[in-house]
Amino acid sequence: MTEREAGGFRLVQISDTHLSDRQSFFVENYARAIRSINRASPDLIVHTGDLTINGVARDADLSFAAAAHHLADARMLILPGNHDVGEEPGFAMMDQPVSEDRLSAFRSYFGADWWAEDVAGWRLIGLNAQVLGSGLPDEAAQLDWLWDQLDGAAGAPIGVFLHKPMFFAREIEAGVPGQLIVPSGTRARLLSLLLRTKVRFVASGHLHKYLDVRIGLTRFLWAPATAYRSGLRVGTGAPMLGYLDYRLFGDGMFTVRAVSPPGMEVHRLGALKGDQPFLKDAPPVPSPLADTIRGAERDRENSFRDRV
Ligand SMILES: [Fe+2]
Ligand SMILES: [Fe+2]
Numbered sequence: 001m002t003e004r005e006a007g008g009f010r011l012v013q014i015s016d017t018h019l020s021d022r023q024s025f026f027v028e029n030y031a032r033a034i035r036s037i038n039r040a041s042p043d044l045i046v047h048t049g050d051l052t053i054n055g056v057a058r059d060a061d062l063s064f065a066a067a068a069h070h071l072a073d074a075r076m077l078i079l080p081g082n083h084d085v086g087e088e089p090g091f092a093m094m095d096q097p098v099s100e101d102r103l104s105a106f107r108s109y110f111g112a113d114w115w116a117e118d119v120a121g122w123r124l125i126g127l128n129a130q131v132l133g134s135g136l137p138d139e140a141a142q143l144d145w146l147w148d149q150l151d152g153a154a155g156a157p158i159g160v161f162l163h164k165p166m167f168f169a170r171e172i173e174a175g176v177p178g179q180l181i182v183p184s185g186t187r188a189r190l191l192s193l194l195l196r197t198k199v200r201f202v203a204s205g206h207l208h209k210y211l212d213v214r215i216g217l218t219r220f221l222w223a224p225a226t227a228y229r230s231g232l233r234v235g236t237g238a239p240m241l242g243y244l245d246y247r248l249f250g251d252g253m254f255t256v257r258a259v260s261p262p263g264m265e266v267h268r269l270g271a272l273k274g275d276q277p278f279l280k281d282a283p284p285v286p287s288p289l290a291d292t293i294r295g296a297e298r299d300r301e302n303s304f305r306d307r308v
Helices: 027-040 059-071 100-110 137-151 184-196 269-273 288-307
Strands: 009-014 044-047 076-078 115-119 122-126 158-161 201-204 209-215 218-222 243-248 254-259
Touching: 009 027, 027 059, 027 243, 027 288, 059 100, 059 288, 122 137, 137 184, 209 254
Parallel strands: 009 044, 044 076, 122 158, 158 201, 201 218
Antiparallel strands: 009 243, 115 122, 209 218, 243 254
16 A cells, blocks of 8 residues: 555445345345455445345335444445335336335435535535436436536535446447446436536446446446346456445545455355346345344344433
């Protein structure tokens, strides 16, 4: 590590943790990643979505993911993914379209589903990718708000986070379906807005692959998942497990590296899903660690009740 890298604002991006107390395949990998992150003691963690396996239909998945976030020492800012609030109606592969009710359920556990935060001379912006292309009132409201946030940064370096990437290969494609990347209806508009305002980086999750490429002045970063690696043999990016570790400097420079903590288990999705097409329908698998996390949460709630 250089002297410069030793300083700066320490930010970690995790993504696609896919937690559930019922189908608890990925809880151990999540705990391994969080232990590694806690050792690095970042100033802030950003989670770019797919917190759950089936938070869309199962409140218990949302509440379990919220409880599991107490394992992290640092504060965590959170964004929704398709597994948490649903998919854009035109691309609802799992027949779980995003809706106002589903967004409300998410907010009841994790707070705002899009946000901005100024840290160490930077403006960080988190977007809800799932409302893009949805036609919900939130879609237009978020774009108006984004314009204000970009405009109001007054020259500060900007980093943007959202669940879905803006492209699938190394260029902007017309033919890639919206379940993989930001839907084509809003992709060009959003991208031109981000590139025009010289956003320093756009960081996403969703594809369970690691990528770091530059277009113009903007770096596009894909965070690896903690749950499982992509099985996609098309497109770009490297399937891997882990998280991204950033250092942000007040002059707009930043460094980022992918970290893959030792001991993370490589799961085979086919084996987990059995004869079901989607992970959400996979047979339940218990986990002692999931029980411990749920128990700790109950204790936390009880002690809170005792105090009030
Ligand atoms: Fe995912
Ligand atoms: Fe996703």
